[in-house]
Amino acid sequence: MKRFLVTLQRGVNPIKVQNIRFSSKLAKGIRELNEKQNNASTPTVKESDKIDLSRTFDALDSSSMKTMETILDILHDAEEQSDFKKINVKVHGIETVEDTKYLNEFTTKFGEEIFQYKVIRYLNDTEIIGNDPNIWGTIPNSYNDYIAEFTNEYLQMNNSFFKSNEITFNGHLNHFQSIAKYFMENDSRCLQRISREIEILAKYQRTQTFTKRKYHFPKLSLPPPYPYDSENPLVIMKALSTKKELNLLPFIINDPDVIKNLIIKNQVIHNNEVTPVEMIQSLMEAQELEGSKLFTIMVKKCLYSTNQLNNQKLIDALINNESIKSIVASESKIPSRLFSYNNYRLALSRSSVVDINDDLKILELLKSQFNRFFGLFYRISAFEAEKWMSKLVEFYVHGSAIDTLKLSNDSIAYFRQFISNVEMDTNKSKWAKKWQIKQ
Incomplete structure (x- = not known):
């Protein structure tokens, strides 16, 4: 081939x-x-x-x-x-x-x-x-x-x-x-x-040497999740360093309109080389593939080391049913960590994301953001990533009363509220500008 x-x-x-x-x-x-x-x-x-x-x-x-x-x-x-x-x-x-x-x-x-x-x-x-x-x-x-x-x-x-x-x-x-x-x-x-x-x-x-590409993504600081609950095994208390440009991508919803209005627009304003939207989406998909495979490996490692390979209920909860990823993404506030940036709120408000009504689509978006985040989390600190995974597996081993359906519904509600806040804040900004013009 x-x-x-x-x-x-x-x-x-x-x-x-x-x-x-x-x-x-x-x-x-x-x-x-x-x-x-x-x-x-x-x-x-x-x-x-x-x-x-x-x-x-x-x-x-x-x-x-x-x-x-x-x-x-x-x-x-x-x-x-x-x-x-x-x-x-x-x-x-x-x-x-x-x-x-x-x-x-x-x-x-x-x-x-x-x-x-x-x-x-x-x-x-x-x-x-x-x-x-x-x-x-x-x-x-x-x-x-x-x-x-x-x-x-x-x-x-x-x-x-x-x-x-x-x-x-x-x-x-x-x-x-x-x-x-x-x-x-x-x-x-x-x-x-x-x-x-x-x-x-x-x-x-190989016939030539690979070199690092400069993407000229917006330089945004990435705050840790809130509220600060280090004891919650469903929360990843980690901020990804922006020293590497690609670390920004897990926090951005993979939508062409969002990418255009946030990244491409910033590149044009600063007279930088414009990165094709399709390339950025492919970079996100590659990060997602890496994180998804890594998550499966780390779960199996924990199951192997704790003699839980015959625990089908645990395997279904952590591997076969990927709703846990959507839950962790929402509990860790991954989609909303850039909410403080006006340009990101504007990019979201001008995209098709605000029109999503399908619950399964929302869970899929959350899952993809988790996969991208987890892969980079492990790259930055494998020790912390494995420590968190051990806490998560232990939580499911001893948590016989975990209501995954309720947690999934909470994740959907979180995302809807996040988008609602984006629209509300954007509308406030528009009315404020109109008022200033009238004055």
């Missing part, structure tokens, strides 16, 4: 579009890796093997990340050697302990979802949407195509860390089960490992 990737040259050179056959070049790269693996004297990748981090997406943000990765490698090598002595009598011998709790269909699916999340995050980090107009308006389908291609080639990557004897218990675990096992032991370390291997796969189809 032919894929078209658009990359940016360094400096101020114009964008060049190049047609790249993804699968063929990638497959060639994998064959080269596998040949090196077969010719090597040691059949598995050791923890101490150095991987070139100069092209990882983490390095795009700061060169100091490479130093930190090196330090983490050294520290973790000693830790893993100690751990493996506890698990196995012989590291490469026959006497390995078979951990049967990872040998099941759930674990395979879990590991696959972890890998999919990292592919989505890789695509978002490299800002492929800002570089490839062909993707605009095609999410999630275009992302699913990339996920399928990466997955196919990844399973053929013989020298993957997750195929080593130490991780697979001498081949007893498949690739995705190994990922799930390592993720439960050390999630941050696992995600770093996957990132490196995805970058190794991707570099065989």
